[in-house]
Amino acid sequence: MVPSLPPLKDNKKIYIICEGSEEYDYLNRLKMLDVWPDVYDITxxxxxxxxxxYPIYQDIYQKGNYDLVVIVCDTERKPHEQFNDICNKVNLFHDCKFACQHVVMFTNPCTMQVILLHWDTSVRLRTPSKRHSASYIEEYTGIKDYSAKEAQRTQLVSNITRDSYKTMMNGATELETDATLINSTNLHVFFSKLEQSDTNWIEEINNLI
Structure with a gap:
């Protein structure tokens, strides 16, 4: 008798478009640490x-190969022109004025604000300048003169652990979720959804947009 094969997992396929190498390396590190259940197949x-x-978002969404397509980016400095442009284009694409609130994950002023919460939940960056964050990075990771070079990024994310992820998640709840405000983010809200084994939230988002 031929043994029956185990049922195939109906994993939800999520495509995350990262603004740059820091966001990519950071999210890839969290993915490698398995901080989220394996019901998600994350690209x-x-x-x-x-x-x-936005061009990548539009292309990937229209191909329809993923259950959810998400953008992760910085707001940068006021008046956040490029960030607002991305949000407006996403809203127009879906013909929904709130679409970006569900698929555009931001940090004001930059993603490094969230990364630094892994080691100190009191850190508040006032600018996206790497020179400004370099002193914090050296204090918590020993990396001197951080300028986001590949070797530095690799060393930076290697200091992130499953325990420090929990620290970051706790610290992020103290930040605002209004993108117009300095030291705000909704990235942890997205991470909280990824922590759920129940994937119905993805369908809820798709129904909303």
């Missing part, structure tokens, strides 16, 4: 700049 892509985020 990451480095857009190599915020100007490429």
């Amino acid at each position: 990451l892509r480095d857009a190599k700049g915020n100007g490429n985020l």
